[in-house]
Amino acid sequence: MTPHRQEEAKKRVPAHVRVVVDVHCPVCGASFDDIVRSGRAGCAECYHTFSDRLKPVIERIHGEAVHRGKVPGANLPQPRQSSQLVVKRRALREAIDTQNFEYAAALRDQIKALEEGGGRHA
Known part of the structure; x- marks a missing residue:
C-alpha cells in the first residue's frame, strides 16, 4: 500500500475507534487484562500505569476514586x-x-x- 493510500485509509477510520496497545506495568509486568482477571493490581505502580482505565472501574464499584481512609476511633462509643x-x-x-x-x-x-x-x- 502506498503512503498516499495509507493516509486515505486513516482518514476513513472513525475518530472514536482507538488502537489498543498491550501496555504492561514497568515494575511488575502486569497487563490490564491480568488485573481484570485477578481483580487485583500487581503493584502500586499499576494504579499509575493504568489510571485512565482503572479510575472509571473504581468509581463504579466504590462511588468515588479518592481513598479517604478511616478515622481513628470513629466506631468507638463517644463519651457523654x-x-x-x-x-x-x-x-x-x-x-x-x-x-x-x-x-x-x-x-x-x-x-x-x-x-x-x-x-x-x-
Missing part, C-alpha cells in the same frame, strides 16, 4: 458530655500546673463550648 467536661477540666489543671498555657487556653475554649451545649467543637 459530662464525662468530657471532667476529662477536659482535669487536663486543664495539668496544663496550668505544667505551664502549658497555649494548650490550657485551647482546653478552656473547648470546656466553654461544651458548657454552652456546643459539644461538636470538643
Whole structure:
C-alpha cells in the first residue's frame, strides 16, 4: 500500500475507534487484562500505569476514586458530655500546673463550648 493510500485509509477510520496497545506495568509486568482477571493490581505502580482505565472501574464499584481512609476511633462509643467536661477540666489543671498555657487556653475554649451545649467543637 502506498503512503498516499495509507493516509486515505486513516482518514476513513472513525475518530472514536482507538488502537489498543498491550501496555504492561514497568515494575511488575502486569497487563490490564491480568488485573481484570485477578481483580487485583500487581503493584502500586499499576494504579499509575493504568489510571485512565482503572479510575472509571473504581468509581463504579466504590462511588468515588479518592481513598479517604478511616478515622481513628470513629466506631468507638463517644463519651457523654459530662464525662468530657471532667476529662477536659482535669487536663486543664495539668496544663496550668505544667505551664502549658497555649494548650490550657485551647482546653478552656473547648470546656466553654461544651458548657454552652456546643459539644461538636470538643
